[in-house]
Amino acid sequence: xxxxxxxxxxxxxxxxxxxxxxxxxxxxxxxxxxxxxxxxxxxxxxxxxxxxxxxxxxxxxxxxxxxxxxxxxxxxxxxxxxxxxxxxxxxxxxxxxxxxxxxxxxxxxxxxxxxxxxxxxxxxxxxxxxxxxxxxxxxxxxxxxxxxxxxxxxxxxxxxxxxxxxxxxxxxxxxxxxxxxxxxxxxxxxxxxxxxxxxxxxxxxxxxxxxxxxxxxxxxxxxxxxxxxxxxxxxxxxxxxxxxxxxxxxxxxxxxxxxxxxxxxxxxxxxxxxxxxxxxxxxxxxxxxxxx
Numbered sequence: 001x002x003x004x005x006x007x008x009x010x011x012x013x014x015x016x017x018x019x020x021x022x023x024x025x026x027x028x029x030x031x032x033x034x035x036x037x038x039x040x041x042x043x044x045x046x047x048x049x050x051x052x053x054x055x056x057x058x059x060x061x062x063x064x065x066x067x068x069x070x071x072x073x074x075x076x077x078x079x080x081x082x083x084x085x086x087x088x089x090x091x092x093x094x095x096x097x098x099x100x101x102x103x104x105x106x107x108x109x110x111x112x113x114x115x116x117x118x119x120x121x122x123x124x125x126x127x128x129x130x131x132x133x134x135x136x137x138x139x140x141x142x143x144x145x146x147x148x149x150x151x152x153x154x155x156x157x158x159x160x161x162x163x164x165x166x167x168x169x170x171x172x173x174x175x176x177x178x179x180x181x182x183x184x185x186x187x188x189x190x191x192x193x194x195x196x197x198x199x200x201x202x203x204x205x206x207x208x209x210x211x212x213x214x215x216x217x218x219x220x221x222x223x224x225x226x227x228x229x230x231x232x233x234x235x236x237x238x239x240x241x242x243x244x245x246x247x248x249x250x251x252x253x254x255x256x257x258x259x260x261x262x263x264x265x266x267x268x269x270x271x272x273x274x275x276x277x278x279x280x281x282x283x284x285x286x287x288x289x290x291x292x
């Protein structure tokens with residue numbers, strides 16, 4: 001497995017480490033929104049910081065990753081894998097050891113890194129796509145958290161519509177996406193409609209995101225109740241599990257992008273249909289909505 005493929009799966013898989021107790025015993029340090037630290041004489045498999053600095057003073061068996069922060073390797077740091085820093089700098093002590101590659105992308109070298117990737121080979125493109133995909137995944141992940149915590153009812157409504165008619169949701173999703181372009185052209189004809197074009201784009205993107213999250217909720221609920229035989233799934237846990245699995249499936253060669261495209265299209269159709277659906281909302285046939 002090459003470095004870009006490792007990066008594609010490291011961060012999505014870390015979400016499972018955060019939210020499920022089954023992976024709590026793993027020797028990973030995963031921190032979001034603050035600094036991550038591995039003290040001297042300590043050991044971990046991976047050290048990952050999102051939105052903070054990663055400071056390593058001990059032994060890391062695999063990789064050190066910082067997104068939106070710097071990486072600091074003290075003199076006693078030993079990293080057997082790669083060091084990846086996006087949006088910061090890598091600072092190394094005199095006797096620190098890194099056996100893998102050191103990748104540093106920030107405002108100073110972003111364009112040079114991009115040009116180097118573009119003019120090299122497919123691995124360069126793959127690296128760029130991996131970084132963009134990981135950033136998008138975390139934005140979607142945070143958005144899903146906010147929805148499930150603050151306004152879960154719309155997500156339940158969309159999930160219910162999709163579960164009741166998957167094919168119908170997909171068809172409506174295709175129609176909605178096909179009509180989005182002509183509608184933008186109609187708005188562009190008039191001076192009054194031109195300012196509404198950005199609003200239309202935002203609404204379409206928001207609908208696709210909510211729909212994709214709703215599909216993730218259905219997938220996570222199915223796995224937890226039908227496969228894991230849980231009596232109840234919990235909406236947040238089901239959503240995060242489903243999204244993570246969808247994203248991991250999305251990296252399957254050739255088939256992956258089809259899976260995500262179908263999920264996004266059916267989800268968007270579910271959003272459209274849910275606007276007109278007034279039947280009771282319940283994403284699981286086994287549980288009342290208040291328990292999900």
